[in-house]
Amino acid sequence: MAHMGRIIFHIDMNSFYASVEQAHDPSLKGKPLAIAGNPKERRGILVTCSYEARAHGIYTTMTVHEALRKCPELLLLPPDFPKYREASKKMFTILRSYTDLVEPVSIDEGYMDVTLLCQEQHALTIAKEIQSRILQELDLPCSIGIAPNKFLAKTASDMKKPMGITVLRIRDVAHMLWPREVITMHGIGASTAKKLNAQGILTIGDLAQADDYKLKQLLGKNGERLRARANGMDERVVDPNAIFDTKSVGNSTTLPEDIADIRQLQKVMKGLCKKVAERLEAKRLAGFTVSIQIRDANWQNHSRSKTVSNAMYQAEDILAIAFALLERHWDETPVRLLGVTVSNVTDRKEYSQQLSIFNFEEHSKDEPILKVVDEIEERFGKGAITRGVDIGKRPSYQSQTSFSKDFLDDHDV
Structure with missing residues (x-):
């Protein structure tokens, strides 16, 4: 192999x-x-x-x-x-x-x-x-x-x-890892462990021998990945540049006191979404998935997410989804910590929004310009004219989380 x-x-x-x-x-x-x-x-x-x-x-x-x-x-x-x-x-x-x-x-x-x-x-x-x-x-x-x-x-x-x-070694996996509870496996959190346990998958060995189709139905692609790991298989290479790939942008806060008022929580969430949007803007990113994290007064963690077809980066769009998730899934137990994350992110320069009956109109205004571009290229050759270059933004405080500010800069070698 x-x-x-x-x-x-x-x-x-x-x-x-x-x-x-x-x-x-x-x-x-x-x-x-x-x-x-x-x-x-x-x-x-x-x-x-x-x-x-x-x-x-x-x-x-x-x-x-x-x-x-x-x-x-x-x-x-x-x-x-x-x-x-x-x-x-x-x-x-x-x-x-x-x-x-x-x-x-x-x-x-x-x-x-x-x-x-x-x-x-x-x-x-x-x-x-x-x-x-x-x-x-x-x-x-x-x-x-x-x-x-x-x-x-x-x-x-x-x-x-x-x-x-x-x-x-791979030959050690069966006797060293398989007897352990599935929650102890790297990459499995409490929520995933609960789902697996409900299906009778209690140990890493159970996961290693579980039915592929059953796992995919339960956890999607992650189910296949976790089963492979439980068997000691992992094809990821050591990549010195991997740390610079932003996978998500999020913000959370521990509240000064437990809050059970939906209006107060909405106010906190609005502030979190604003910070997330500022970081997305500074990094020139947009994301397809919004997740919320709730830690209640009993230290129980709950997370919910929603993925949309068009990437977002503006605070009001993020807030609309985040608050809808809160309203739908919060059981009114007082909240100790609240967090919002935008994941499945992409570079906004490389992202082209999917045209649909709803957003075609806003793109159609470009059509006369595109016709002129086509005529110029037909006459003078492909690439004779290009769109303006996005020179990006200067690094700002918002573009750097505490992690990147204190750590990533030292690896820019």
């Missing part, structure tokens, strides 16, 4: 933000530490926590209030993104000193294709050296998964933390 010989690493930094703080201030080492969005407000959620904090039952997304109740000696720090960005940049510089085939996934994880390197050195030797260098040079721990593809490498890096190195 074409890709059976590949050797892929997944490098996953352990408790990254907390580890960076401990590296900068050694007095924090060995102590329960957490990074919180805003420790003083109700919306204070733990972004990450040290392994010392985890030993007390503290975990990411726990509220500050709950975390302090469990561990009164917990040290809380606000995030310092410039510091984390710098550490991330240095980490990826180390990875790229081995190969150009490095694909950043987020600020603290990435893939490497080390197939060629492994012709001269054993994969374990390379992984140990990378892990040791990151620890010695940056004082940061990481785990590394080694596998023939990205899915298995990602799964392997999760198996031993902190400072683990795990090899996961």
Whole structure:
């Protein structure tokens, strides 16, 4: 098979933000530490926590209030993104000193294709050296998964933390992965797991052996993809440029207090849609799918989406769909967090709106111009006249989410 010989690493930094703080201030080492969005407000959620904090039952997304109740000696720090960005940049510089085939996934994880390197050195030797260098040079721990593809490498890096190195081969899948509950598989969230469980698919092994047609009916193309992954198959290549492909633009907010008033929620949603539209405009993108995310007072997450035939990028169009989804699917349980995302995005320069009986009129005004263009090209040759060039916009704050602002710029190499 074409890709059976590949050797892929997944490098996953352990408790990254907390580890960076401990590296900068050694007095924090060995102590329960957490990074919180805003420790003083109700919306204070733990972004990450040290392994010392985890030993007390503290975990990411726990509220500050709950975390302090469990561990009164917990040290809380606000995030310092410039510091984390710098550490991330240095980490990826180390990875790229081995190969150009490095694909950043987020600020603290990435893939490497080390197939060629492994012709001269054993994969374990390379992984140990990378892990040791990151620890010695940056004082940061990481785990590394080694596998023939990205899915298995990602799964392997999760198996031993902190400072683990795990090899996961396709022949290991049946005894190492199949007995696990399907919710534990990378790429499966609570909603998908619930659907699978309802069909009697409880373990990864059940998914691996499930009927293709049944899965496609249940989950669409994603069902086929997940079944392949459950069998250890993944054909995705390590692509250094993949991180620059915007797949969605979204915005969410944790509310200062639980809200059960539809008018208040509409007001919040209007603000979210405005920010999403600003980012779409700045990136010159439009999207076909609008999704809403609701986290209720009981910490239950609900998401609903709608796909339309014509791509959109204006706030009022996004709001119309988002609010309709809220009205239709919200069960009036008080809302803690609200989010809006536009996905299935496309470059607006390359997108040509589908003509229909409803929008033909607005396009028909171009017809006289197009006739003139045809006449000029007939006389002087194809390409003699072109439409104006879209020079785009200068980068703005709106075009950069916190992720791109603090992270993507460092990979423009």
